[in-house]
Amino acid sequence: MTGAADTDLPGGWEAAAAEYVLGLLAEDEVSAFERRLAQDRDLEQDVAAWQEYFATLTAPIEDVAAPPQVLRRLEAQLFGRARRSLVGQIMPYLLGAVTAGAIAWTVNVSGLLGFDDDPDLWADLETPSRGLVLLAHYAPSSQTFMVRRDAGDYPEGRSLEIWMIPEAGDTPVSIGLVAQDGLTEIPVSDEIAAQLPGAGIAISDEPEGGSPTGQATGPVISLGQMAPRDE
Structure with missing residues (x-):
């Protein structure tokens, strides 16, 4: 060359x-x-x-x-x-x-353009009593929240709902439902995206289709915190 x-x-x-x-x-x-x-x-x-x-x-x-x-x-x-x-x-x-x-x-x-002001965020979400292992991942580049189920069965006739607990507050906000099969991919709003760094992520066991009230009605089966992960 x-x-x-x-x-x-x-x-x-x-x-x-x-x-x-x-x-x-x-x-x-x-x-x-x-x-x-x-x-x-x-x-x-x-x-x-x-x-x-x-x-x-x-x-x-x-x-x-x-x-x-x-x-x-x-x-x-x-x-x-x-x-x-x-x-x-x-x-x-x-x-x-x-x-x-x-x-x-x-x-x-x-990394072609060399900026990393908004790192990806991760949270391990495990429920040993159910053998359930989930990994939450937020990609700022596409403003997408993802959940991967690595182990455990999805509860029959129920839904697993994802909640964000902002670092500056204690009122959970629903992000969406964990997909029964495959990778869960949920585009999030600017408001939720801004609160995800350091936020808590909870998974609750809800009636099929999700909580009917806008708040968790079933047991919280897993809890983690969104944070960057060392490469």
């Missing part, structure tokens, strides 16, 4: 090729890069290599619909002002291999 000794772009031409593929170069840098690209065969190969590399990162990811707030938050954090959609810049170079949700996942998980 091309060297960095003769470049006037930060990080060298090879680094600039990666930023060009991701659509992260400023307008004046794009012009300079494309002038060089038109006459540098090695730089063309760098661009092609980065296109293939970024496509392989997201190829195994199942297509999902990205909540609109994901793109708005990315644009605000990256640029601080309205500009051409990040999806619109990246998609041509990923050859249509991923959706907006997969792009958001890649940027967040792979």
Whole structure:
């Protein structure tokens, strides 16, 4: 690949090729890069290599619909002002291999953009008497609360309801129901998302369909606290 000794772009031409593929170069840098690209065969190969590399990162990811707030938050954090959609810049170079949700996942998980102001949160939720083992996970990048059931049976004819207990209060707020099969995925509101760091998470055993009162009516069978997890 091309060297960095003769470049006037930060990080060298090879680094600039990666930023060009991701659509992260400023307008004046794009012009300079494309002038060089038109006459540098090695730089063309760098661009092609980065296109293939970024496509392989997201190829195994199942297509999902990205909540609109994901793109708005990315644009605000990256640029601080309205500009051409990040999806619109990246998609041509990923050859249509991923959706907006997969792009958001890649940027967040792979650390390409290098910010981690909002870490993922986790809570272990276990009920030894029932052999029930649950893992709660909140992903700020998609504003999604998830619960994975690793062991134990779902109670027949009943529902397991998820409650958030804010750190600054003691009134539980229902997040939703644990799915009977597969991974539970629940998009949460901005209000709930803001309260999740440090919040308690409780699981209660409720009538089928959830609590009829808006508060826990059955026994609380598990309790944990949302917190970042060491990598």
